Amino acid sequence: xxxxxVSNLSKRYRRGGKPFAAVDDVSFEIGPAETLALAGPSGSxxxxxxxxxxRLLEPDAGxxxxxxxxxxxxxxxxxxxxxxxxxxxxxxxLAAFNPRSIVARxxxxxxxxxxxxxxxxxxxxxxxxxxxxxxxxxxxxxxIHEISGGQRQRVAIARAIATRPSLIVLDEAVSALDVSxxxxxxxxxxxxxxxxxxxxxxxxxxxxxxxxxxxRIVILxxxxxxxxxxxxxxxxxxxxxxxxxxxxxxxxxxxxxxx
Amino acid sequence: MKRLHRFFQTPEAIAGALILALxxxxxxxxxxxxxxxxxxxxxxxxxxxxxxxxxxLGTDRLGRDVLAELFHGARTSLAVGLTxxxxxxxxxxxxxxxxxFAGGLIDEVLMRITDAFxxxxxxxxxxxxxxxxxxxxxxxxxxxALGAWTGPARVARAEVxxxxxxxxxxxxxxxxxxxxxxxxxxxxxxxxxxxxxLSSVIVAAAILTExxxxxxxxxxxxxxTWGGMIAEGRTVLRTAPxxxxxxxxxxxxxxxxxxxxxxxxxxxxxxxxSLS
Numbered sequence: 001x002x003x004x005x006v007s008n009l010s011k012r013y014r015r016g017g018k019p020f021a022a023v024d025d026v027s028f029e030i031g032p033a034e035t036l037a038l039a040g041p042s043g044s045x046x047x048x049x050x051x052x053x054x055r056l057l058e059p060d061a062g063x064x065x066x067x068x069x070x071x072x073x074x075x076x077x078x079x080x081x082x083x084x085x086x087x088x089x090x091x092x093x094l095a096a097f098n099p100r101s102i103v104a105r106x107x108x109x110x111x112x113x114x115x116x117x118x119x120x121x122x123x124x125x126x127x128x129x130x131x132x133x134x135x136x137x138x139x140x141x142x143x144i145h146e147i148s149g150g151q152r153q154r155v156a157i158a159r160a161i162a163t164r165p166s167l168i169v170l171d172e173a174v175s176a177l178d179v180s181x182x183x184x185x186x187x188x189x190x191x192x193x194x195x196x197x198x199x200x201x202x203x204x205x206x207x208x209x210x211x212x213x214x215x216r217i218v219i220l221x222x223x224x225x226x227x228x229x230x231x232x233x234x235x236x237x238x239x240x241x242x243x244x245x246x247x248x249x250x251x252x253x254x255x256x257x258x259x
Numbered sequence: 260m261k262r263l264h265r266f267f268q269t270p271e272a273i274a275g276a277l278i279l280a281l282x283x284x285x286x287x288x289x290x291x292x293x294x295x296x297x298x299x300x301x302x303x304x305x306x307x308x309x310x311x312x313x314x315x316l317g318t319d320r321l322g323r324d325v326l327a328e329l330f331h332g333a334r335t336s337l338a339v340g341l342t343x344x345x346x347x348x349x350x351x352x353x354x355x356x357x358x359x360f361a362g363g364l365i366d367e368v369l370m371r372i373t374d375a376f377x378x379x380x381x382x383x384x385x386x387x388x389x390x391x392x393x394x395x396x397x398x399x400x401x402x403x404a405l406g407a408w409t410g411p412a413r414v415a416r417a418e419v420x421x422x423x424x425x426x427x428x429x430x431x432x433x434x435x436x437x438x439x440x441x442x443x444x445x446x447x448x449x450x451x452x453x454x455x456x457l458s459s460v461i462v463a464a465a466i467l468t469e470x471x472x473x474x475x476x477x478x479x480x481x482x483x484t485w486g487g488m489i490a491e492g493r494t495v496l497r498t499a500p501x502x503x504x505x506x507x508x509x510x511x512x513x514x515x516x517x518x519x520x521x522x523x524x525x526x527x528x529x530x531x532x533s534l535s
Contacts, residue, residue: 032535049357051429054433056429056433069419079474080435080436080437081435083432083433083434083435084435086433087433088429088430088433090429090430092426095425095426095427096426096427096428098427098431098445098449099426099427099449100448109431109434109436110434110435113436113437114433114435123456159430159434163434163435164432258411
């Protein structure tokens with residue numbers, strides 16, 4: 001049983017008149033409560049894959065099966081309803097929210113749109129969501145720009161889990177946070193995965209973070225899969241050139257390898 | 260409070276606000292100070308200003324009180340200027356948002372319609388519209404808005420094109436929000452500041468267009484307007500120039516006031532933007 005199965009996914013762009021493949025024949029699967037990491041240098045197609053999987057972009061070729069159904073066949077209201085099960089957390093927690101909104105509205109939207117709670121019930125749900133991600137319920141009335149970056153990313157996670165998804169795409173979700181906050185957010189994500197059995201598509205260029213949270217890894221190079229497998233095994237002895245380069249570029253891992 | 264404080268930093272903004280305040284007081288006080296019909300005969304015809312204590316600005320050709328007409332004319336100018344500008348901004352913002360957010364065919368169609376309206380001089384458009392439909396206050400407002408919504412539409416579209424690529428719009432799609440709700444609740448409010456910056460120019464132009472229409476006899480005949488007063492005074496321009504000069508000065512001051520106050524608002528919000 002897989003949550004998300006992507007096969008032969010391709011997406012081409014035109015750059016300076018010449019077509020180039022941002023994503024070229026990429027396939028992978030994610031099981032329930034599993035974390036699959038997508039790693040690779042910038043421009044390797046990680047974020048494009050995330051946006052394709054979420055139907056924020058349309059692929060040129062390939063198939064996306066989500067929870068056993070053809071995700072690319074959906075459109076309109078059916079697609080919007082399905083989106084409840086497939087959520088995303090963005091890299092920049094400030095850019096991910098309407099600059100005019102307050103925390104309560106951010107969390108109210110998914111509950112309202114998917115009819116998860118009645119109007120009178122929602123404030124209680126919002127408070128519960130905030131507490132679930134380790135925030136004070138009193139934060140609900142604050143404006144998005146008034147809270148800290150770490151708090152904002154917790155709100156983003158609360159928004160993502162509001163609709164009880166089976167998969168959350170984390171697009172560099174901890175890369176913009178400082179180191180101490182990053183650890184706490186990773187802890188929260190692991191805890192949510194254990195409790196709610198949420199699968200993660202974890203996009204990162206940081207192999208250190210990937211080794212700490214991911215079960216499996218797919219390393220991308222120029223839109224193609226360079227290698228994939230068990231996260232610890234691949235990071236310990238990468239076979240592809242790009243894998244070796246990524247490991248060499250991660251200082252913490254280097255130090256472990258050369259005592 | 261802070262914004263208000265910043266607004267009153269420049270002398271231009273203060274001058275503009277004072278003129279506008281005076282105008283609003285004039286418009287509001289008109290029915291109290293000059294009850295009854297301002298177009299009724301109040302004294303001997305063509306009385307010069309400062310001759311009679313009860314008619315300080317004199318009378319026109321038909322013996323109507325110029326001061327009363329001036330006060331009541333402020334009501335028309337303000338009502339037409341503000342309503343026409345509000346209508347133009349509303350229509351422009353909605354059309355621009357739809358075009359920018361939907362893209363593709365909808366964008367093409369809406370922007371070609373905008374082009375069509377923009378290529379016709381807005382005054383001719385207003386003139387043609389009023390001559391066909393007939394002069395009344397509502398028609399004059401619609402006619403002016405008809406020529407003024409294209410600017411806001413273009414600015415709104417340009418702003419929306421940049422906003423729709425932001426992460427929070429993608430975020431709204433991810434939580435399953437309806438595209439119309441995304442366009443009008445997430446995108447439009449954030450695209451508004453540069454659109455609203457146009458409002459002072461549009462209000463000023465609307466007041467002038469209304470005066471020009473009235474001058475040509477296409478204003479609402481049941482209302483006193485400054486343009487109509489100037490037209491009325493034209494026939495006796497040599498013997499009683501004050502009949503055209505007084506409403507002319509009022510018109511110039513009003514447009515100046517609107518423009519200065521508008522500039523002040525843009526200045527103060529610009530400071531706020533660069534600080535944040």
